[in-house]
Ligand SMILES: *[C@@H]1O[C@H](CO)[C@@H](O)[C@H](O)[C@H]1NC(C)=O
Ligand SMILES: *[C@@H]1O[C@H](CO)[C@@H](O)[C@H](O)[C@H]1NC(C)=O
Ligand SMILES: *[C@@H]1O[C@H](CO)[C@@H](O)[C@H](O)[C@H]1NC(C)=O
């Protein structure tokens with residue numbers, strides 16, 4: 001089992017001392033053929049460098065869930081459901097800071113790692129996998145296929161040879177981290193050190 005660290009609350013960056021690093025938002029066209037719906041899913045990738053070239057950090061974005069057809073339909077037109085919308089409202093750029101920053105002053109432990117952020121556009125913590133399309137509104141529920149397509153892309157660009165691999169996420173992405181941790185570890189040989197960090201990803205039914 002990969003070790004799983006759950007952070008109930010996390011505050012890494014004090015106001016005024018963070019760096020940022022702008023990364024282009026890309027889409028994964030190949031995910032369309034898997035049946036992921038509408039616009040292709042999006043990611044932002046910043047390659048590792050120096051001594052970090054064998055280390056990979058995969059980060060899952062958060063953003064709650066949709067719990068009804070109406071709610072999912074609402075999301076489908078926002079940046080949490082459409083990569084076209086995501087790219088247009090962010091001018092195609094994602095700012096990486098905190099643990100994703102490439103500046104060793106602000107991020108001494110991970111600054112030179114590969115960083116691959118997967119945007120959240122399925123409303124189900126990357127878990128849904130339903131073949132049928134809802135005929136009333138054309139919604140598809142296929143977040144797991146987005147996750148799998150992204151993992152295939154990561155392996156294609158070299159993650160399989162990682163010395164260290166970290167899966168992390170916040171909120172709905174933190175829950176996705178818990179739920180996908182073992183499957184993430186299964187992508188690697190036993191020579192890779194694999195860890196999962198769930199930030200604010202455990203929800204009490206209170
Ligand atoms: C990053 O992008 C933002 C807006 O998209 C811009 O204001 C900022 O100057 C950019 N930062 C760097 C370091 O390029
Ligand atoms: C969907 O969006 C509309 C308009 O913003 C809002 O009135 C409605 O409450 C939303 N429905 C759900 C289920 O989120
Ligand atoms: C990191 O940030 C510090 C403080 O803003 C700056 O002086 C330095 O040039 C940055 N390093 C790199 C490699 O960008």
Ligand SMILES: *[C@@H]1O[C@H](CO)[C@@H](O)[C@H](O)[C@H]1NC(C)=O
Nearest residue numbers: 073133134135136137138139
């Ligand atoms: C669903 O998609 C089909 C085929 O693209 C289209 O004909 C139909 O109008 C769509 N229905 C809705 C509710 O958008």
Ligand SMILES: *[C@@H]1O[C@H](CO)[C@@H](O)[C@H](O)[C@H]1NC(C)=O
Nearest residue numbers: 001187188189190191192193
């Ligand atoms: C790692 O895997 C190799 C072959 O797949 C096996 O021979 C070896 O015993 C494993 N090592 C550990 C520590 O599990």
